[in-house]
Amino acid sequence: MVDAQDSVQRATLPIPDLAYTGTVTYDATDPDTHYPPIKRLLPPSDAPNVLVVLIDDTGFGASSAFGGPVHTPNFERVAAQGLKYTRFHTTALCSPTRAALLSGRNHHTVGMGGITEIATSAPGYNSLRPNNCAPLAETLRLNGYNTAQFGKCHEVPVWETSAVGPFDHWPTPGGGFEYFYGFIGGETNQWYPAIYEGTTPVEPWGTPEEGYHFMADMTEKAIVWTKQQKSLAPDKPFFTYFAPGATHAPHHVPPEWADKYTGKFDQGWDEIRNETFARQKELGVIPENATLTTRSDGIPAWDEMSDEIKPVLARQMEVYAGYLEYADHHVGLLLDALEEIGELDNTLVYVIIGDNGASAEGTMTGTTNEAFTINHMTEMEDDAYKIAHKDDLGTPRSYNHYAIGWAHAMDTPYQWTKQVASHWGGTRNGTIVSWPKGIAARGEIRNQFAHVIDVAPTVLAAAGIPEPSTVHGVTQRPYEGTPMNSTFEAEDADEVHTTQYFEMLGNRAIFHKGWTAVALHKKPWLGSDHGLDEDVWELYNVEEDWTQSHDLAAQEPERLAELQRLFLIQAARFNVLPLDIRSAERFNEEIAGRPALVKGTSQTFYPGMKRLSENSVVNVKNKSFTVTAKLTVPDGGASGVVIAQGGAYGGWSLYLTDGKPAFAYNIMGITTDFTRSETALEPGEHELVMHFAYEGGGLGKGGTVTITDGGTTLAEGNVERTLPFFFSMDETVDIGEDLASPVSSDYGATGNAFTGKISWIRLDVGDDNHDHLIDPEHRLQIAMTRQ
Missing domain, CATH: 3.30.1120.10 (Arylsulfatase, C-terminal domain)
Structure with missing residues (x-):
């Protein structure tokens, strides 16, 4: 219902400007001159602030708020001030859940039947939210809210992820958020993230050694934005969407947080399920007569794992648990900030603990680096390797994921995991709602069926804002969710989402x-x-x-x-x-019917281009390729990176060290093949060329490297093997520097910018492409691991 004192017509957005119809005088000093004062656009007077927290890849049985083994005191703090919803559901996958949450419509309605990398031209699968489904943030903004998003966004169509957009499906401006600070895609390295502020790529303030972690960074940005918003516009409510990368892989967390759980998972995932199940009954988040489901088909028992690998498996879960508690801690800091400025009581808080069930994308024994699985190089990561690198888990030396058995345990008491929309293990996520000023109940449980599409209509109902009939001149498709507001006070309220x-x-x-x-x-x-x-x-x-x-x-x-x-x-x-x-x-x-961001076999780059995703650059894998760089070396020589793709866990780089050209090819941080010139480039203009000749005969094969300058050979070398499918989940092609983690050990993560002048760089690929040999099922596995 619209506030009775609110006379503003809000069904048509933007709210139309009304023309002045009074008397117009000649002289402004005439006593008959009168114009009504300008009024700022504000929501109805009792509209609350709104904070939606969406945790990533966390199952029903993970958080202590729902009986899980991971201590989440701040989630419990929110629950003590409000309500736990035990039958709240998502879509089983991150992009679809987020698209549904932010639109109030089912994921296929807004084109997100899968992830953007496998979009087709079918309306339910094209990854394009239609303009008759305006996002919640846009509706709130056009009603006078300030809006901001922090963290993960994986709803941008893959062909729109470059620096030239279009940005219609980015958080800002198309998504309705006035401010965005986060990353585009399914995941990012939490130690070396690929961050955007608005639509502009920005770099972290420091390195892991200097104390940087993205979870802390995005929280600080959210706190600063919130305090600034209330300082400058105290009468305007805010809508904040806080979506950390936690706890999606990579499970990156400072070691002291993981160490808090040392020894707590040595009993294995089967016993953890039993312990969690008992606590869930004690808490009342499942009924006393509930049955613990049997282990889903294909998932091994803990006792089937070798004694040698069990300490590694236990450490994987310790790291994951520390990561989730670390996320809970930072949610608590944001809540503290709201309390400090006196806004927590009038903030409708949703804490949705998972955008799907826990992730079973980490193999049966987990991994220290997802790239092993993606690149079909699991033979390089046998049990001995995992045992030797156990202490790397969670640190900047890893890109880790836990074993499938842990995912199943984190979905206790249900069958299956993320991706499995058929069963509750993939779709049922513990959710907490509080609004001290608007919900009288404290620490109670609600068992009515709810779905992520219910959040948008619930927020509008709480704010007293009607669902718009038209937005930007387009007649809107009605929300497909149902408001949850009737359950706020009545434990026995009728179930309306049937x-x-x-x-x-x-x-x-x-x-x-x-x-x-x-x-x-x-x-x-x-x-x-x-x-x-x-x-x-x-x-x-x-x-x-x-x-x-x-x-x-x-x-x-x-x-x-x-x-x-x-x-x-x-x-x-x-x-x-x-x-x-x-x-x-x-x-x-061409078959799927979606645009390709990059076409052809040649691409030219210019100075200042950076953070170019793998989707926005011609593919150099499984084929020959050539890098040609037009450079000017100043007096005194030059050093630094000319062009780099990927990072410390896989990629290649062309650079100068003390004026001497070098090429490095990094295989997942295990081995790096170097080709180095003994001759430095003299001051002046140069056309530096690196040619990689692929040896052929299959995928991921090696080849020879030749570095020339103006036709003169400077160095020759070999690359033993190459990465056949993927360099990095989030690291990029950068011109004139190597951002995030460094490909080559010859330079550091910072201070590696080229000290000469780059006019242009051209990347050409050969006609010896072997990509036709890729197993189509493995292509799908790559895409699903990224979401």
């Missing part, structure tokens, strides 16, 4: 009035190997069977058939059809 479909990568389900019909199509760590019609549907009475433990499909075939039909109705209604389980075709832009 039907909800789920679909991700062919895994699908339908919830309707206490029943679910579900079909698992593929496991997170395996490709699709059969057709959709071969899937086996299960049926659960979730009012009596909280954890989906007792399949009733055989006993109630008619009810199952009704729910299967209802799924198809919902699928047709919300752009889920056609279901798409393809792999290879979705990676071919």
